[in-house]
C-alpha cells in the first residue's frame with residue numbers, strides 16, 4: 553500500500569476506484585503481501601521445516617485459505633465450522649490440527665471421521681471423551697495435550713493464554729498424569745505436546761521461557777512426542793517504527809531445543825500470515841463538529857472491525873487522498889453504532905477531512921472480518937482480493953434480506 557501522486561493505492565490500484573466499484577465499507581486483501589508473508593515465515597524457520605498450520609480463526613475466508621493452502625500451509629482450527637472451512641479450501645486432513653478448550657462430541661466425531669492429523673486436547677475430560685468416541689468407532693485417534701506453561705507472553709491480558717490463571721491447557725502435574733493415562737489407552741495415541749502462550753507477541757523472551765519449560769517437561773515425562781506444537785502468537789507492527797519480533801532469536805531457541813529432541817515442530821500462526829494483507833476502506837458519512845474535537849462518523853463500525861472496541865487496538869488510519877491541509881481540531885473516528893466504544897481512534901493533526909472522503913484502516917487482515925458481527929442488523933462488508941491485475945470478490949456484501 554502506498555501513495556502515488558498523493559493517491560493511496562493497494563498494489564497500484566487506487567483506493568478510490570475500489571470504493572467506487574465495490575462500495576464501502578470494503579475489506580481489501582493483497583495476494584502479493586500474503587505470498588511475501590508466507591515466504592518470510594518459512595525462511596525464518598527453514599532449517600527444521602516445521603509444519604505450518606494457519607490459524608483459521610484469524611481469517612476464515614475460504615478463498616484466502618485456498619491461496620494459503622496453495623502456498624503450502626496446513627490449518628489450525630477450533631470448531632467444526634473452521635474445520636469445514638479448512639477442508640472446503642482443500643487443506644489435506646493430515647495437515648490439520650484441532651485446538652480449543654471445549655470441543656463437543658459432535659466436533660470430535662467429525663474430526664475423527666475426517667482423519668485429521670491431531671486433536672489437541674486441553675483437559676482430562678476431553679481426553680476421556682475422545683477415547684470414548686474413538687472406541688465406539690473402533691479407531692485409534694492421534695492426540696496432543698496442550699500444556700499451560702505458566703509463561704507470561706507480555707502481551708495484552710485479553711489475548712494472553714499461557715498463564716496458570718488462563719483457561720487454556722493443563723498444568724505440569726496434570727500433564728504428566730495425562731501422559732500416563734494416554735500411554736495406557738488402546739483408543740488414543742499421544743503424539744503431540746502443544747502450547748500457545750498468547751497473541752501479538754513482540755518479545756522473543758517469553759518464547760524462550762516457554763521452550764525451557766517444554767524442554768524440562770518433555771525430558772521429565774520420558775516420552776517421545778512425534779510433534780511439538782508451539783502455537784502461533786507472532787506479533788506484527790501495527791504502528792510505524794514499532795518494535796518487531798526477533799525471529800532470529802526465536803529460531804535459535806527452537807534449534808537449541810531440537811538438539812535434545814527429535815520431534816517435528818508445528819506452528820499455528822494467524823496474524824503474522826494475514827494481519828498486514830488487509831485494509832478496511834470506509835467513507836465519512838458525516839462530520840459532527842464538537843467543542844474540542846470533531847467526530848468523523850464513518851460507514852464502518854465496530855461490527856465490521858471489533859479490535860479497537862474489544863482490546864483498545866489501534867489501526868493505522870489513512871486518507872485516500874493526501875492534501876497538505878492539516879486540521880486544527882482533534883478527530884475522533886467513530887462508527888454509527890449505538891455504543892460509545894464504537895470508536896476506532898483519536899488523531900491529532902490529521903489532514904482536514906470533509907464528508908464523503910475515504911478513510912482506510914490498515915492491517916485488518918487478521919481478526920478483522922473474522923470477528924465481525926451483525927450488531928445493529930448491519931450487513932457484513934464485501935471482501936475482495938487483489939491478485940496480479942485481477943480483483944476478485946471473495947465474499948459478497950451481505951444483503952439485508954438475508955439477515956431479516
Ligand code: LLP
Nearest residue numbers: 607651748751752784785820821822823919
Ligand atoms: N493457536 C491457538 C491455539 C490460538 O488460540 C491462536 C489465537 C492462534 C494459534 C493464532 O495466534 P496468532 O498467530 O494469530 O497470534 N482476536 C485477538 C487475537 C486472539 C487470538 C486467539 N488465539 C486480536 O484481534 O488481537
